[in-house]
Amino acid sequence: MRAFNYVAAGDIQQAVRLLAEHGSEAKILAGGTDLLADLKSSPHPPRMVIDISRTQGLGGIEVTDKGLRIGALVTHTEIMKSSVIQEHFPALVDAAHTIGAVQTRNLGTLGGNLVTAVPSMDSGPTLMALDAWVVLAGNSGNRQMPLTEFFKGPRRTALKPDELLMEIVIPAENIGKPVNFLKSGLRKGQALALVNAAGSLWLDAKGRIREPRIALGAVAPTVIRAPNAEKCLAGQVPTPEIMVEAGKIAAEECKPITDFRASATYRKEIVEVLVKRVLMHAHAQALKK
Template identity: 65%
Template sequence: MKAFDLVIAKDAAHAVTLLAEHGPSARVLAGGTDLLVELKSASRVPRVVLDISRAAELKGIELTDQGLRIGALVTHTELMRFPLIRDLFPALVDAAHSIGAVQTRNLGTLGGNLVTCVPSMDSGPTLVALDALVTITGPGGRRQLPLSDFFAGPRKSMLEPEDLLLDIVIPKENLGKPADFQKFGLRKGQALALVNAAASLWVDWERDVCVAPRIALGAVAPTVIRARAAEAYLEGRAITPEALAEAGRIAVAEARPISDFRASADYRRDLIAVLTRRALANAYARATAKRDGEKQ
């Protein structure tokens, strides 16, 4: 690696000050699993690398008045092991588990994965399907926006150069919302998603219909996207295998997959229909299991 200066931020406020001081050329280092690869191959490295990995307030997972707050520096392994996440959101555990290999999950952070804005990221879809918000801090103070709006384009987030991603919040009303994550890669280990899909839904058991369905897709558009037409189709509809299959077909039309060396656009379209249907069916199965558990 070419030489750079390493600056260590004590906390988030310090990091923001340092970002303002060193300007847009400074790069933020969290888990390093993407940044170090980039720095090793780059012909020009930034003058300053800002290490935020010791900032305590960017760590930890906790329930707040707003919902479940996940610090940006939480690693994929920490997420997978955290009892509250395992209890409330097995889909998030599955999504984290599908990232890289053990070594990458032990270093890589949730915030780091999200800010890369790589279209095939595995952290994004489930959180988007749970209406997660991101908290950003910068020179103008703190602000929140939906995660789905945070993805501006391939490898481009809504972060300004002096901004820092603080945490991800799953809103209170979605705590325990049944969800599922599906990924299709060419291998089980260390594979990028050809397509990934997440779904969440509530069920109105009185009428046995779907309420507030969410479908999020990855690797099929410049960013993680919501399949809003498929969601609208399912809203208030009885959950039958035919309805879930139809939602999958509708989702296909909402995506803009590309052909590359991993898969053709046509193959990805087939995958979208299948993975969307599976994610919805599994979310419904989790809803059913939850209801049956509560009855006992």
């Protein structure tokens, strides 16, 4: 690894001040599972690494009046072990479990997974299907935005050079919303998603689908929603046929690439199947409530 300067930020204010000072010369280090691999191969490594892995105020999982707050530094292992998340969102546990393997889940953080913003990330779809938003800390104060606006492209986010992802919030009205996550990879461990998908829905008093959400990974430059598929579900009686139809529409509205892992055609076929399945699982959860 090439030489760089290193500073461990004690608190969020210090971290954003250092970011403002060093601008694009600086990189944030949290879990390190992406950054260290990048630093070893990058032709233009940063001059300054700002370590936030022990920075105060970026951890913790708790229910507040705004919703379920997950600190950016929460690791995938912590998500899997959180009793609050196990109770309200088993799909987030499932998604965390598909990331890397034990060693990388112990280091890697939810915030890091979102900020790295690779299209095949496994944290994004479930959060997006739950209308999660992110809170960014900056030198001129905090701002928040929906996760859908946070992702700008492969490895690109809405973060300004002096901003830091502070926390992720699932809005209070969606706590306990039935949601399911599925991933298709070439292996169970240490595999990037060929496609991943999350679906959530409520059932109204008449048993019809309310606020359906479908989010897909690895089939577009960022994690995306499938709005046309959602429209076909809204207000409908949840039948297997309508879920099959939603899968077909979702496959049409995503734009996967062909690479050495899978062809675009194959990815679209998986989208069709995964969307149907996440909807069926979410529906089954809704019936139990």
